[in-house]
Amino acid sequence: MFDPERRKSTLNLAKWRMSKECYVLKTNWNHVVKTNGFKEEMVIRVLSFRVDHQLCFLLHR
Structure with a gap:
């Protein structure tokens, strides 16, 4: 993943099952x-x- 300043980070993409399925970026997101x-x-x-x-x-952004 590259942020708006073009800094590189490694995140995990996961699928959450809630009322419907959605994808979330995890690990290092905060x-x-x-x-x-x-x-x-x-x-x-x-x-x-x-x-x-x-x-x-x-x-x-």
Whole structure:
């Protein structure tokens, strides 16, 4: 995962089963939030792409 400043972090993607299934980014997410100053109600786009068959994400404010 790359944050808006292009810093690289390793996160895990998991599927949670709640009232419906959803995907969540876990492991190190709180560090990413703190480092980037993300706040509740802030809209953050998550773009996905692959590099050498590895799934990657880019966060964009």
